[in-house]
Amino acid sequence: MKNRQSDDSPLTQSEADYLQKHEMGRRDFLLDTLALGGLAAGFGLAASNPAWASIQPPADEVVRIGYLPITDATVLLVAHEMGFFKEQGLKSEPPTLIRGWSPLVEGFAAGKFNLVHFLKPIPIWMRYNNGFPVKIMSWAHLNGSGLVVGKDVGAEKFSDLGGKQIAVPYWYSMHNIVLQMGLRHAGLTPVIKAQGEPLAANEVNLQIMPPPDMPPALAARKIDGYIVAEPFNAAGELLAGAKMLRFTGDIWRNHPCCVVCMNEQQVNANPEWTQKVMNAIVKAQAYAQQNKKEVAAMMSRDGKRYLPMKANVVEKAMTDYDDASYGKPDAIQHPEWGSGRIDFQPWPFPSATKLIVNELKRTLVGGDTSFLKDLDADFVADDLVDYRFVKAAMEAYPGWQDAPGFDAADPFSREEVIKL
Known part of the structure; x- marks a missing residue:
């Protein structure tokens, strides 16, 4: 089965360095979901x-x-x-x-x-x-989803996301719903602003990004975090320096x-x-x-x-859910749920x-x-x-x-x- 298609757009230097380091091309990430919007x-x-x-x-x-x-x-x-x-x-x-x-x-x-x-x-x-x-x-x-952030972002919980850029795969997704539940609870305001437009300290800017673009964008510091389905959280952790801030199944049980x-x-x-x-x-x-x-x-x-x-990567995406491994940040706060x-x-x-x-x-x-x-x-x-x-x-x-x-x-x- 073919899992690749042509993508000849040039890489930024940061993306090129990242992809070369991990011996993989952008094509290896491709789902080629929709372009922005x-x-x-x-x-x-x-x-x-x-x-x-x-x-x-x-x-x-x-x-x-x-x-x-x-x-x-x-x-x-x-x-x-x-x-x-x-x-x-x-x-x-x-x-x-x-x-x-x-x-x-x-x-x-x-x-x-x-x-x-x-x-x-x-x-x-x-x-x-x-x-x-x-x-x-x-x-x-x-x-089967999670919110990851860059390791140098300094975020340990939702309230630390003020002023940050977070990518979601689609507006009409469970990811967007659960993310905004967490932001509102932390006293933050989700907004949709143009790139470069200033953010207030309590605002979190949301943008649509195809899942395959998320790990490279995080590695290149174009975004501060993303929430998405697996295996792109696991790929971010293993390949793009991401850390898991919270599993969605630990917010809304099952x-x-x-x-x-x-x-x-x-x-x-x-x-x-x-x-x-x-x-x-x-x-x-x-x-x-x-x-x-x-x-x-x-x-x-x-x-x-x-x-x-x-x-x-796929095995991690389906099996790696250990409270001790994900204690900082506290990505699993409800191990008693048995999920x-x-x-x-x-x-x-x-x-x-x-x-x-x-x-x-x-x-x-x-x-x-x-x-x-x-x-x-x-x-x-x-x-x-x-x-x-x-x-x-x-x-x-x-x-x-x-x-x-x-x-x-x-x-x-x-x-x-x-x-x-």
Whole structure:
């Protein structure tokens, strides 16, 4: 599988020194997600597109996966690679690596893919701003992100970020939501200002940056920190002099980030096929949770090349979550939660969907957010998520109980816990 594409733009001297030191090129980082603004601008500024709603998905039953090469895609890749779709009597094409959220959305909307992972705010935007019949079928993973800063920034906690430049991958992301929760709690004000515009001592300037650009930008001191999905936090730590300031899963206990999505029309037209797909996904969740080191090696550049990072980077991104190692700064303040750096559990708790909808209304983003104004959280939790197939799969295929936070007495509901 090809994990590289042409990028002939010149490196700065700092970037060149950094990349030469670590014997890797910018291409090794490439996901080639959107340029500055990218999908974020599309979220805020794109007009409603009713034509999306009229697109009919292909009638075939071949599983066609589109994914970004991040650990959020793990269960889709495991379900294919470990033969779980085949066990269900399904044919699955080799997963297609897509290098940006916007082309993944477009490919899914056009019917090129019938199984994808999206940042959870993406289907909210697609369904309620653009009228596309997307359905969340399950969660893709728990946690799996962090806020890192440069070692010379002098930040040990959120309150130290005043006057700093922090990169986020997209305005409509769990990363932006959780970051701004922490900033507000610390008495800081998130702002969006042009590069070079002065900042007050209590302001934190946010900017959109594609994940592959974050570690080099941090090494070159173009930014003071970033919050993003793995394996780019681990890559920053190992390759760009980053230190972990806080894991997002230590702020919001076992939070969702990416979710598994399908086209509602295909779900309704072929429920038997849908159930088989979800059976494979639930089996992949359990397998990934129980075999993180093996799965990391398989997905890495040293294995099946689903991700552009070497095995040691991906393994760190999936397994390195030790309270003693991350004591300064205190990146893990709640070891009693029993969470991992990333965990895998399929159930899409309604309480989390409601929290996300309500938090999106408070979160600073670029562009127009008018579609959120009258969006009712209870309605979204009911309308956007299809609980039928994942629940049936969980009842048929145990093993998902190994994920943290499982309550045997009440496995399908929970209270959201946020500790800033």
